[in-house]
Amino acid sequence: MLVGYQSWAFPKNPMILSTAVIGGPMEGRGPLADDFDLLHSDLRMQQKSWEQAERMLLDETCAKAIEKAGLSKDNITFFIAGDLMNQIISSSFAARTLSMPYLGIFGACSTSMEGLALASLMIDADSALYVMTGTVSHNAAAEKHYRYPTEYGAQKPPTAQWTVTAGGAAIIAANDGSGNHPVVTRATVGRVVDMGLTDPFNMGAAMAPAAFDTLVSHFRDFDLPYDYYDLIITGDLGKVGHRILLDLCEQHDVPIPRDRFADAGMMVYGDIPDVWSGGSGCGCSASVAYGYVQRRLREGSLKRVLMVATGALLSPISYQQKDTIPCIAHAAAMERIEGSQSS
């Protein structure tokens, strides 16, 4: 149901039946290691190439989500996925393995919430029984695709970010009224915002205005009090972008309490110094949303969480041609409603 200019409300409270998150070695060193279902110690994951490793990671994550939901893959009506590779091969090849009706999406690192919003919309409109949405990113595959060969020694500036090796998947279903599962209540589709930044090693600063735009739109469309959410997690802005976002809120008089903000890029690696400004990649917001947040919603330590996943929509060609970096952010609200009844 359209609310305001660019948001959807989900009055039937589609529920997150299950989620799965699988990570790599670096993620195992971070503070969120316990929130992963499985961690690989080998970055190559016994595959022949980085691309195959990424694909396998998504395959595995989807299989885990289906297993945790107690379903079989024939039960899933639609599969919505995206990733960072050219022609989103990881998602399409995973869809081949799963052989489900499939919609491929691209939102760069915002893919997780784009997928979750679309999946919830389908369920809320009774257009599907179960929708699985997933995304994946792999550090070495992204380095190869966007930057340098993985073994090339380059010194990066402190604004650079470390692509997360992780797959995240969620299965959305109609609310059964039990109140046992977190629900998706709202979503805001972001606009592409480009403030003219060109440095691919500083995507936090490029994406922060997109996150701000979506955030403001979300609160405007739903007319929510600014302290409605227990936690607002932005995608992968990292330390640099997170600081800019907080200052933007202050400058534009958006009184969201500062302690309610967190950033997936900062959460996933904590204080590991090798990651510069923090984590990034599709797997970053996906692993935080489907791992950390889901676990805490299910435990009850968090009740209302707004996830604002940000994406930098650049390509290796566009930045070589000196184009600026267009950015986007999609928001989805996940809540725990005790004994919720589907209306």
Added chain:
Amino acid sequence: MANQKLKKATPTMQKYQQFAKAREPARPILRNLTVAFVVGGLICVLGQAIQDLFIHVFGFSQKDAGNPTVAVLIALTAMATGLGVFDKFARWAGAGTAVPVTGFANSMVSAAMEYRTEGFVLGVAGNMFKLAGSVIVWGVVSAFFIALIRTLLVIGR
């Protein structure tokens, strides 16, 4: 180019760019320069030691010892790259390892390793010079012009 972009940017964009710039952590330039100077210097010392080895132990002339010295440094870098330690060291050392022949060797070996998955012809051979190619092309072009200037100066004399 950068100026053109700045002219095209709206006042809001320019304001934000300054806003963001003020919140970026500065590159640790002094640290990077110091480390690059020391590490680059040490690599040169190592090169000199290898060259002396060739001169005094294997009886090369000073001129002839240059090529095997470079080959040894390249081989060492290739091995370190293959073992996965060079990138970690280079990330710390920066230009210290990038400027000497070690940086050139690393750029070729890392590209060759990375594209091995695409096969020997289209992968390794086609991408080996992906990073090193620009160094070779502009090295040859600038060498040509320097040689041209020198020749003209010699003729003019």
